Amino acid sequence: MAAKDELGRAGEERAARHLRAQGYIILDRNWRCPQGEIDIVAQRDDVLCVVEVKTRRSVRYGHPFEAIDERKRRRLWRLAYAWTAAHPDAARRREIRLEAIGLIGADADSAQLEHLVDLL
Template sequence: MAKKDDRGREGEERAARYLEERGYRVWDRNWRCPQGEIDIVADDGRDLVMVEVKTRRTDRFGHPFSAVDRRKRERLWRLAHAWMRAHPGAARGRSVRIDLIGITGERPATAVLEHLEDLR
């Protein structure tokens, strides 16, 4: 297994714990379909939240959020709709949003975590 993959998994674990500590309910992790993968699907008590997690050792090649360009945002929305089609009762009558969590630092467990809500 590549160290990059391990780092990404550790970052996603940290992000899920962070969300749960703030009262989110995590519904799904690493949900896959033919169009791709959603890192975390959660519920903040009001909205259904699709979370993209980006984990980096440093910001030398840019901030983790900079990896989510227009094309990636469009893909995340397509994936959100696919998840909702696969789980029709979960999203009924609820708003859906996309959040980003960026984790920057040598060790994901202690790195800087930033949460950007409602990516548009």
């Protein structure tokens, strides 16, 4: 596995730990469908949260959140609706929210973590 992929996996694991510590329940990870992949699907209270995780070694090529542009947000919404269609019992009568977690650092366990709770 490439070092970039290992860092990404470690970042997703750290993000999941962070979410659990904040009271989220992880419902799914790395869910795939023909439209793409959702990093983490979680629940907090009555909100279904689709969480995009971006991990970078540094900000040399920009902040991790800069990779989540309007096109990516539209794609995440499509994926969120695809997930709810595939899991109707888990998604029933829940508000859906897009969230993002960005990690910056060579080691995901000690990287700086930022959590955006609502991507509009």
